[in-house]
Amino acid sequence: TGHEVGHKKEAFDRWMDKLVLAVVGYGHFFIEHNKGHHRDVATPDDPATSRMGENIYSFATREIPGAFKRAWELEEVRQERSGKSVWSLDNEILQPLIITVALYYALLSFFGPIMLIFLPIQMAFGWWQLTSAKYIEQYGLMREKLPNGKYEHQKPYHSWNSNHIMSNLILFPLQRHSDH
Secondary structure (H helix, E strand, O other): OHHHHOOOOOHHHHHHHHHHHHOOOOOOHHHHHHHHHHHHOOOOOOOOOOOOOOOHHHHHHHHHHHHHHHHHHHHHHHHHHOOOOOOOOOOOOHHHHHHHHHHHHHHHHHHOOOHHHHHHHHHHHHHHHHHHHHHHHOOOOOOOEOOOOOEOOOOHHHOOEOOOHHHHHHHOOOOEHHHO
């Protein structure tokens, strides 16, 4: 759900995306996915595109740090263009991170140290779910590099899609990945 509302233009929807992703400490996804992955999908420049023959574990060890690094770089450029420090509260990676820290602090305060077991588990589960979806959505698909050095424009066949009703109901139209 957080993935889908992150594509909306309204401020409320964008904040809901940050909030949902903050629960699992994955707030950088908002920037990386919308500004990095959508631009570089199905190219070697995209850490969120799995390569042909790459297993999910290799992909995860490349994608997770690569996505965070690209998100930070994109946000740093955006902040510099606005004449702000990357450490500004306008940083859209720091905003969900602050929510994550506040939420985890509240849960630890309320439930005690037992949360030190559950919070990392739920965080890892959330990250694994998102990484698994990314692994499947473009597995082995690459855009052709044109003679001018740019890549061909994204087409529906640069994403794996499923047109089944049950997939649509369960995955909040995520199975039609190329539609967004």
